[in-house]
Amino acid sequence: MTTLRVTMIDDKPAVFxxxxxxxxxxxxxxxxxxxxxxxxxxxxxxxxxQLAMMKDVMVRRRETLRRLAE
Structure with missing residues (x-):
């Protein structure tokens, strides 16, 4: 995921x-x-x-989650 910041150019919102x-x-x-x-x-x-935290948990607990899914 990429986060972009909105700026103004000639009174119009712009994203770089x-x-x-x-x-x-x-x-x-x-x-x-x-x-x-x-x-x-x-x-x-x-x-x-929260999304970043859940991704971290899923990486660290991959084997546990795999077993639970069986």
Missing amino acids: LPSDLAARLGVAEGSEIVFDEGVLRPSDSLADD
Whole structure:
């Protein structure tokens, strides 16, 4: 997941893509990007922290979770 910050350019909101994200998307200056409704969302730091914590637990407890799923 990549978090982007909204800035203003000429009184219009704008988002800059980090170069690694632009490379992953295969876009450069002049490229068009399709906005898919529902994919972009405002950052919720609490939810982001909880998601990161759960990912960590899933990595550390992978074997236990696998056994529970059997």
